Amino acid sequence: MVNSVQKAGASPAQWSSRFAFIMAAVGSAVGLGNIWKFPYITGENGGGAFVLVYLGCIAIIGIPIMMAEVMLGRRGGKSPIGTMQVLSRAEGRSRGWVGIGILATLASFLILSFYSVIAGWTMPYIVSAASGELSNISAETSGALFEGLLASPGQLLLWHSVFMGLTVLVSAGGVRHGLERAVTKLMPALFVLLLILVGYATTTGHFGEAVSFLFRPDFSSLTAEAVLVALGHAFFTLSLASGAMMAYGAYLNKKVSIVRTSFTVAILDTCVAMLAGLAIFPVVFAHGLAAGEGPGLIFVTLPVAFGQMPGGSFFALLFFVLLLFAAWSSSISMLESLVSHLHERGISRVKAAIGGGLVAWLIGITTLLSLNVWSDFAPLSMFERFEGKTLFDLYDYFTANIMMPLCAFLTAVFAGWVMKPEHSAAELGQRWHGVWYAVMRYFTPIAVLIVFYTNLG
Ligand code: PFF
Numbered sequence: 001m002v003n004s005v006q007k008a009g010a011s012p013a014q015w016s017s018r019f020a021f022i023m024a025a026v027g028s029a030v031g032l033g034n035i036w037k038f039p040y041i042t043g044e045n046g047g048g049a050f051v052l053v054y055l056g057c058i059a060i061i062g063i064p065i066m067m068a069e070v071m072l073g074r075r076g077g078k079s080p081i082g083t084m085q086v087l088s089r090a091e092g093r094s095r096g097w098v099g100i101g102i103l104a105t106l107a108s109f110l111i112l113s114f115y116s117v118i119a120g121w122t123m124p125y126i127v128s129a130a131s132g133e134l135s136n137i138s139a140e141t142s143g144a145l146f147e148g149l150l151a152s153p154g155q156l157l158l159w160h161s162v163f164m165g166l167t168v169l170v171s172a173g174g175v176r177h178g179l180e181r182a183v184t185k186l187m188p189a190l191f192v193l194l195l196i197l198v199g200y201a202t203t204t205g206h207f208g209e210a211v212s213f214l215f216r217p218d219f220s221s222l223t224a225e226a227v228l229v230a231l232g233h234a235f236f237t238l239s240l241a242s243g244a245m246m247a248y249g250a251y252l253n254k255k256v257s258i259v260r261t262s263f264t265v266a267i268l269d270t271c272v273a274m275l276a277g278l279a280i281f282p283v284v285f286a287h288g289l290a291a292g293e294g295p296g297l298i299f300v301t302l303p304v305a306f307g308q309m310p311g312g313s314f315f316a317l318l319f320f321v322l323l324l325f326a327a328w329s330s331s332i333s334m335l336e337s338l339v340s341h342l343h344e345r346g347i348s349r350v351k352a353a354i355g356g357g358l359v360a361w362l363i364g365i366t367t368l369l370s371l372n373v374w375s376d377f378a379p380l381s382m383f384e385r386f387e388g389k390t391l392f393d394l395y396d397y398f399t400a401n402i403m404m405p406l407c408a409f410l411t412a413v414f415a416g417w418v419m420k421p422e423h424s425a426a427e428l429g430q431r432w433h434g435v436w437y438a439v440m441r442y443f444t445p446i447a448v449l450i451v452f453y454t455n456l457g
Pocket of ligand 1: 028029030033034111236237239243330331333334
């Protein structure tokens, strides 16, 4: 089978090296999921036991699925939809398997629509930090600042539009120069900054409390829903089941070890999430804030921490700029599945990126309205499970808890049962193939099904 790698230059997005792929994949994986979502869902789901389940999901489901997706992407050499077309044909199987590509593309597209709204929140914080507004800010003022932002559709729309514009810009131009160059510098910088924040967190006097909150499991507080949330988040944080890794895999050189690379990406991603937790919870506890505060957690707590640090405004500025970049390098990968697919169908990348970005932007408007004007609009309240969930809550719920697990399940079945083992071994190498193959056939699909089933029960 012809691999995309032999056609280098055909697409504006070709990684120049393994390092570049790792940085792009880490750029995709590390984002709001690690720094914004992980701490707040950990807070909402009671801490330690949830973290342990999450780590388990990353290790035994996330990493093997990541290998499967990169493997399928590299073998198919096209957009996730194109790749599934190529592979189902090559395996002599039903075209219905293209559904994996379609589901993945839809999931990442829907995620992009609300991701952009949240990523937009970083920008008014950049402005506030630069103007010194955050220095010595109290927990109450910080809470009020955040509430004020959410209550303003105009502000949210402005920043959502700017962020979507940035995403479209890079996506239209191709990722090699802009993205590749940016992520290789920004990801290490983000890492160092998180370490500094953790250093500060150790001085709050509540570090030990945070460590035991994060790492001492209390299984009595663990619900079936929390397990599903942990699984969904494992997919979300690793950019799985949404086409990103498959799309990026298509640009990956044949010589690169998929197994090693996947481990590296997953470990770096997990480290960032843990560091974010260790930076945030000591501050939360020190200021008597609620761990289960919800989506505002980092936006309310971190300014308080920064406000009290010497040079805090500068660090706050740096932090929100880096968070913006981390979100940016993720959002680009969300658009990639669709843009590369449209490009294959003869539409220019520029047009595809603008068209895709525009539709995601429009859907994003319904998310930003859910935060204020439509905050009482819960269209699926007739179902107990969805009671009180706004449109934004529903997008988040459906993507992370339904579409991604379903897509991951189908991917595992395809990689483990439909594809010939010689074909997957040719990509993954003989050394690790046996273990991976057994996991993909028996463990992953069953584990995902059990989590689903338990949750429905
Ligand atoms: N992994 C990203 C994060 O943790 O913020 C989110 C993400 C990126 C999800 C790309 C899906 C995707 F395709």
